[in-house]
Amino acid sequence: MTICVFASSSSRINHEYSIAASTLGVLLARSRMDVVFGGGGIGLMGKLADAILTNGGTITGIIPSFMKDEGWDHTGLGEMIVTPDMGERKKRMFEMADAVVALPGGVGTLEELTEALTLKQLGLFKGPIIILNTLNFYKSLIDFLEHMILNNFLRYEHKGMWEIADTPEQVMAYLKKNELWINDPRSIAKI
Amino acid sequence: MVLEVNDSNFDEVVIKSEKPVMVDFWAEWCGPCRMITPIVEEISKEYSDKAVIAKCDVDSSPGVAAKFGIRNIPTILFFKDGNIADKQVGAVPKSNFVTKLNALI
Numbered sequence: 193m194t195i196c197v198f199a200s201s202s203s204r205i206n207h208e209y210s211i212a213a214s215t216l217g218v219l220l221a222r223s224r225m226d227v228v229f230g231g232g233g234i235g236l237m238g239k240l241a242d243a244i245l246t247n248g249g250t251i252t253g254i255i256p257s258f259m260k261d262e263g264w265d266h267t268g269l270g271e272m273i274v275t276p277d278m279g280e281r282k283k284r285m286f287e288m289a290d291a292v293v294a295l296p297g298g299v300g301t302l303e304e305l306t307e308a309l310t311l312k313q314l315g316l317f318k319g320p321i322i323i324l325n326t327l328n329f330y331k332s333l334i335d336f337l338e339h340m341i342l343n344n345f346l347r348y349e350h351k352g353m354w355e356i357a358d359t360p361e362q363v364m365a366y367l368k369k370n371e372l373w374i375n376d377p378r379s380i381a382k383i
Numbered sequence: 384m385v386l387e388v389n390d391s392n393f394d395e396v397v398i399k400s401e402k403p404v405m406v407d408f409w410a411e412w413c414g415p416c417r418m419i420t421p422i423v424e425e426i427s428k429e430y431s432d433k434a435v436i437a438k439c440d441v442d443s444s445p446g447v448a449a450k451f452g453i454r455n456i457p458t459i460l461f462f463k464d465g466n467i468a469d470k471q472v473g474a475v476p477k478s479n480f481v482t483k484l485n486a487l488i
Contacts, residue, residue, distance in 0.1 A: 193413045193415050193457075221454075224441060224453060224455050225455065250455050369412070
């Protein structure tokens with residue numbers, strides 16, 4: 193089972209975020225879940241990867257060539273796939289993913305998370321999408337998604353597309369619950 | 384029939400088997416594992432006289448899973464004469480399993 197993790201590459205963040213990323217890495221490795229991620233060596237991506245590798249897990253990085261040229265890649269991975277651009281990177285990550293987990297991050301992480309939600313709304317991705325809401329980081333986004341629903345930009349049923357986890361342990365519980373959302377997402381894709 | 388193997392009967396059923404053995408390492412919560420369950424059951428019927436087809440729940444058999452370095456599931460190991468002869472990680476089409484199994488018969 194392959195879990196796609198989106199996460200920050202910033203290291204200048206509260207230590208609690210790093211602890212949560214490391215803890216998730218340990219739990220994923222222990223549960224024998226494969227991980228695919230953006231291949232970064234720093235920030236929460238780096239913390240996650242280090243924890244997985246230290247605990248005998250498997251993690252594949254997918255990174256665009258320009259980021260590798262800049263030296264932003266994690267150099268200790270067993271497998272690193274280099275893509276020509278950002279779009280191809282994300283496409284490859286979704287192709288491999290059985291589930292998506294978003295850790296706190298910046299606009300890159302936000303964009304990846306919202307694409308996952310879009311693909312799920314359209315029935316192009318069927319797995320769970322879990323938002324790790326460490327220190328209530330995603331409160332504004334969760335409120336904004338509710339705002340979309342209240343104003344009919346999203347249907348109420350679409351609320352079932354994502355799960356909010358306060359801790360890495362809750363992320364694991366959602367991953368192992370493995371519930372299907374609805375059989376025919378396209379029937380409700382149009383608002 | 385797919386035999387259930389665990390930490391206590393693994394040696395008896397898999398390692399000492401005279402026929403080639405295919406072992407599906409899985410867990411109840413793993414979606415991709417459930418996707419290949421019907422394939423493994425089909426293969427067990429088709430190869431009932433030529434090979435032993437088994438499955439091992441990694442959560443209830445941590446010993447076997449650790450011994451064979453199962454880092455992700457589903458992982459399918461193919462044994463011949465008590466040794467690992469081949470390996471397949473992830474949910475893949477039936478033909479991948481059949482090809483690997485045929486090579487051992």
